[in-house]
Amino acid sequence: SQTIHQWPATLVQPVGSPLSLECTVEGTSNPNLYWYRQAAGRGLQLLFYSVGIGQISSEVPQNLSASRPQDRQFILSSKKLLLSDSGFYLCAWRGVVGTWAEKLFFGSGTQLSVL
Amino acid sequence: QQPVQSPQAVILREGEDAVINCSSSKALYSVHWYRQKHGEAPVFLMILLKGGEQKGHEKISASFNEKKQQSSLYLTASQLSYSGTYFCGSSYAGGTSYGKLTFGQGTILTVHP
Numbered sequence: 001s002q003t004i005h006q007w008p009a010t011l012v013q014p015v016g017s018p019l020s021l022e023c024t025v026e027g028t029s030n031p032n033l034y035w036y037r038q039a040a041g042r043g044l045q046l047l048f049y050s051v052g053i054g055q056i057s058s059e060v061p062q063n064l065s066a067s068r069p070q071d072r073q074f075i076l077s078s079k080k081l082l083l084s085d086s087g088f089y090l091c092a093w094r095g096v097v098g099t100w101a102e103k104l105f106f107g108s109g110t111q112l113s114v115l
Numbered sequence: 116q117q118p119v120q121s122p123q124a125v126i127l128r129e130g131e132d133a134v135i136n137c138s139s140s141k142a143l144y145s146v147h148w149y150r151q152k153h154g155e156a157p158v159f160l161m162i163l164l165k166g167g168e169q170k171g172h173e174k175i176s177a178s179f180n181e182k183k184q185q186s187s188l189y190l191t192a193s194q195l196s197y198s199g200t201y202f203c204g205s206s207y208a209g210g211t212s213y214g215k216l217t218f219g220q221g222t223i224l225t226v227h228p
Contacts, residue, residue, distance in 0.1 A: 032214045043117070044157070044202060044218040059215075090156055094214040102214055103147060104204070106156035 002027035006091045006107030013114055019064075019078040021110050023091030026072065031093040033074040034104065035066055038088040050074060086114045116141055118205045120219035127193045127226045135188040135222045137203030146179055146186040147204040147216060150197075157202060160188075190224070198226045 006023045035047040046059045048066035056066050067075045091107040118139045145164045149157035163179035174191040204216035
């Protein structure tokens with residue numbers, strides 16, 4: 001069966017420090033992968049998505065970047081964190097429900113606090 | 116463009132019913148409903164494709180009105196476990212979506228004993 005791993009679960013970083021969040025998927029190949037961010041009390045905002053190795057699409061301009069060095073690995077990075085980067089970061093992959101419908105499977109999330 | 120959910124918050128007593136709406140200004144291809152508990156990842160409830168179909172999950176059901184570009188989530192005889200934030204996620208007709216979902220701002224549902 002397919003599983004998605006995301007780490008770390010919690011992270012406290014000072015302003016100006018770098019960031020690296022990692023997400024890996026098991027049990028599937030060539031998945032579409034996504035990074036979402038959720039600010040406190042807010043909805044889910046799509047940050048990046050990837051349809052294959054080295055292919056990254058950005059949805060919103062920001063202080064973050066994403067990379068996909070391997071088929072089932074998706075990394076979210078920043079060179080210098082801002083206070084506004086705080087939030088709950090969720091990695092997701094697109095899987096099949098039933099015979100044809102698709103849904104997003106989310107990782108457990110990373111709560112990032114930038115101080 | 117983000118779908119709009121209403122209401123923003125709902126407070127219920129156990130056993131009461133609630134309806135959460137999700138509206139879009141763009142032509143919808145599908146609507147997904149998720150529930151999120153505080154500090155946890157969203158959990159998939161159901162997906163609806165254009166065609167006005169209605170689906171159910173225990174005492175939770177949903178409909179999709181393609182003409183109105185709107186989906187509604189119906190929670191019947193609510194239980195304490197229904198508490199959480201409900202999100203609709205939409206994908207749009209036309210173009211290449213790559214499975215991207217655009218989520219509404221969420222509806223906070225609180226069920227009291």
